[in-house]
Amino acid sequence: MNHLIFSRSGLASIAVAIALAVPGAPHAQDQAGAGNWDMIRQSMFAGRTIEEDGAKLVELETPVRAEDAAVVPIAIRTRMPQDPAQYVKKVYLVIDRNPSPVGAIFTFTPESGRADIETRVRIEEYTNVRAIAETSDGRLFMTTNYVKASGGCSAPAGKDLAESMARMGRMKFRVEGEVKQGEPALAQLMISHPNLSGMAMDQMTRLFTPAHFVRKIEVTYGGKPVMSAEVDFTISENPNVRFYFLPRGPGELKAEVVDSNQLKFESSIQVKPGTAGS
Amino acid sequence: MTRESEFRFAWRLAAAIFIAVAVEAPAVAAPLTVREVAPGVFVHFGAHEETTRDNLGSIANIGFVVGEKCVAVVDTGGSAALGAQLRESVRAVTRLPVCFVINTHMHPDHVFGNAAFSDEPGVAFVGHAKLGAALAARERGYLDRLHQEIGDAAAGTRVIAPTLTVASTRDLDLGGRVLNLRAWPTAHTDNDLTVLDAQTGTLWSGDLLFVERIPSIDGSLIGWLKVLGELRQLEPKRVVSGHGDAGAGWRAAIDRLEEYLAVVRNETRSAIKARRTMQAAVAEVGATQRGKWLLFDDYHKRNVTAAYAELEWED
Ligand SMILES: [Zn+2]
Numbered sequence: 001m002n003h004l005i006f007s008r009s010g011l012a013s014i015a016v017a018i019a020l021a022v023p024g025a026p027h028a029q030d031q032a033g034a035g036n037w038d039m040i041r042q043s044m045f046a047g048r049t050i051e052e053d054g055a056k057l058v059e060l061e062t063p064v065r066a067e068d069a070a071v072v073p074i075a076i077r078t079r080m081p082q083d084p085a086q087y088v089k090k091v092y093l094v095i096d097r098n099p100s101p102v103g104a105i106f107t108f109t110p111e112s113g114r115a116d117i118e119t120r121v122r123i124e125e126y127t128n129v130r131a132i133a134e135t136s137d138g139r140l141f142m143t144t145n146y147v148k149a150s151g152g153c154s155a156p157a158g159k160d161l162a163e164s165m166a167r168m169g170r171m172k173f174r175v176e177g178e179v180k181q182g183e184p185a186l187a188q189l190m191i192s193h194p195n196l197s198g199m200a201m202d203q204m205t206r207l208f209t210p211a212h213f214v215r216k217i218e219v220t221y222g223g224k225p226v227m228s229a230e231v232d233f234t235i236s237e238n239p240n241v242r243f244y245f246l247p248r249g250p251g252e253l254k255a256e257v258v259d260s261n262q263l264k265f266e267s268s269i270q271v272k273p274g275t276a277g278s
Numbered sequence: 279m280t281r282e283s284e285f286r287f288a289w290r291l292a293a294a295i296f297i298a299v300a301v302e303a304p305a306v307a308a309p310l311t312v313r314e315v316a317p318g319v320f321v322h323f324g325a326h327e328e329t330t331r332d333n334l335g336s337i338a339n340i341g342f343v344v345g346e347k348c349v350a351v352v353d354t355g356g357s358a359a360l361g362a363q364l365r366e367s368v369r370a371v372t373r374l375p376v377c378f379v380i381n382t383h384m385h386p387d388h389v390f391g392n393a394a395f396s397d398e399p400g401v402a403f404v405g406h407a408k409l410g411a412a413l414a415a416r417e418r419g420y421l422d423r424l425h426q427e428i429g430d431a432a433a434g435t436r437v438i439a440p441t442l443t444v445a446s447t448r449d450l451d452l453g454g455r456v457l458n459l460r461a462w463p464t465a466h467t468d469n470d471l472t473v474l475d476a477q478t479g480t481l482w483s484g485d486l487l488f489v490e491r492i493p494s495i496d497g498s499l500i501g502w503l504k505v506l507g508e509l510r511q512l513e514p515k516r517v518v519s520g521h522g523d524a525g526a527g528w529r530a531a532i533d534r535l536e537e538y539l540a541v542v543r544n545e546t547r548s549a550i551k552a553r554r555t556m557q558a559a560v561a562e563v564g565a566t567q568r569g570k571w572l573l574f575d576d577y578h579k580r581n582v583t584a585a586y587a588e589l590e591w592e593d
Pocket of ligand 1: 383385466485520
């Protein structure tokens with residue numbers, strides 16, 4: 001039961017084909033997916049130094065053991081101010097042993113206020129999870145955690161697929177707490193989407209059901225980009241992201257979402273600094 | 279080949295043949311102990327454990343009902359090897375054929391013994407209308423996990439899709455005995471099915487009812503609480519629960535399950551209202567329930583994760 005998974009999302013240019021091992025076979029020599037990481041590193045960061053900095057610039061919060069491998073909450077926090085002179089430009093999320101290891105690439109700007117992100121992911125096997133921050137001057141910093149989880153990607157979307165499909169495209173978008181002029185504000189975007197991995201097999205046809213997942217999320221405030229994410233089915237069903245933006249005055253916080261079938265969804269909220277967000 | 283490796287090879291070959299024979303010919307399997315909880319209703323009670331090589335997935339209650347014409351098996355256990363043992367238990371009681379294999383829902387500990395009955399002449403595999411799709415979607419994950427848990431003892435285990443499905447209700451005639459099947463809206467899973475043996479007033483609830491072992495939420499928390507309210511109206515004499523022994527004390531068992539689910543619902547709702555994150559809710563919700571359920575630490579946090587993911591979309 002070997003699979004070759006090629007990402008069809010915007011991540012395709014750096015897609016890495018990984019042959020999954022026979023079910024139940026031990027991965028003694030490659031427990032955490034070090035071999036996959038070498039390939040990813042070669043294809044994405046060839047010739048560049050990655051500073052393994054522990055938690056000095058990029059902090060990664062993951063559970064040691066996932067309670068539900070299909071919904072593993074993670075948080076990435078960076079410790080550099082988003083100063084236009086030097087800021088965190090990108091954060092890469094790599095899950096070495098997942099069928100699509102490069103699960104997300106987040107892009108930030110000085111208008112982000114903080115280059116932090118929280119989301120929920122699927123984890124297929126016991127694996128290293130990496131957060132790699134790239135600064136605007138091209139330096140790379142990485143923090144790696146080991147997570148015990150299994151079966152998250154091949155888990156079907158949803159405990160109730162009919163309900164999940166019926167609700168597809170609905171969004172909940174809000175700003176957390178009081179929004180103050182010139183201070184980073186926390187926002188949460190929830191997107192109702194089955195985010196099908198395409199790895200569940202149809203028993204009648206013996207074919208894998210087609211993947212159908214959110215592939216791009218773009219958020220602007222007052223027309224300026226604050227956070228964008230290239231993602232795939234690594235993100236759990238009903239993608240949920242928490243991120244910051246820097247309100248310099250009243251404006252519209254707007255999220256545009258595109259999925260792998262080119263379906264587009266959008267949601268926006270009006271923000272007035274000094275008052276609580278809607 | 280050295281002599282040692284030749285020896286190892288021969289030993290492995292012998293072991294492989296032994297396993298193949300054991301699976302191909304269930305006649306060598308030892309029957310499971312069953313208890314006749316009502317005339318003609320036999321139950322093998324599973325252990326409150328995770329699936330291991332030792333228990334072969336005997337962790338849920340499985341059994342059969344004997345009519346005048348034939349036998350209906352209700353759930354088959356967590357592996358083909360265990361299913362073969364259940365089949366021997368049937369054979370020890372009656373020579374009547376098995377005409378129905380009923381699965382109460384998709385979980386591996388209830389369906390993975392099906393293969394042991396696949397060569398019963400004319401047998402129908404019976405399940406909820408959504409069981410086939412649910413199994414198809416989870417097949418690879420379930421089989422992978424079983425291989426991890428019990429290794430080559432998983433040989434012969436496979437998913438068998440239902441050949442007779444139930445969208446609302448359906449009666450199965452065993453000859454002089456009719457079973458009333460009922461498909462439920464999403465609760466423990468999205469494919470829960472109950473089996474009522476009207477003759478003895480015995481209701482097989484599947485995992486709509488857990489006793490002692492912590493329930494697992496794999497459908498809808500809100501849906502499950504609704505269905506429990508409806509189960510009370512059925513007024514059976516006894517209930518064969520999916521786990522633990524509800525028996526005649528089934529009302530108290532529903533009370534305990536309802537308490538757990540309601541606490542998880544209420545506290546998770548409060549956490550979401552208070553803008554607590556999923557991680558925070560998972561650490562905080564339901565602490566008072568620890569000590570009331572076996573295997574609490576193995577499933578409770580996953581239940582809160584599921585509850586949070588469901589309830590954050592309310593309103
Ligand atoms: Zn179950």
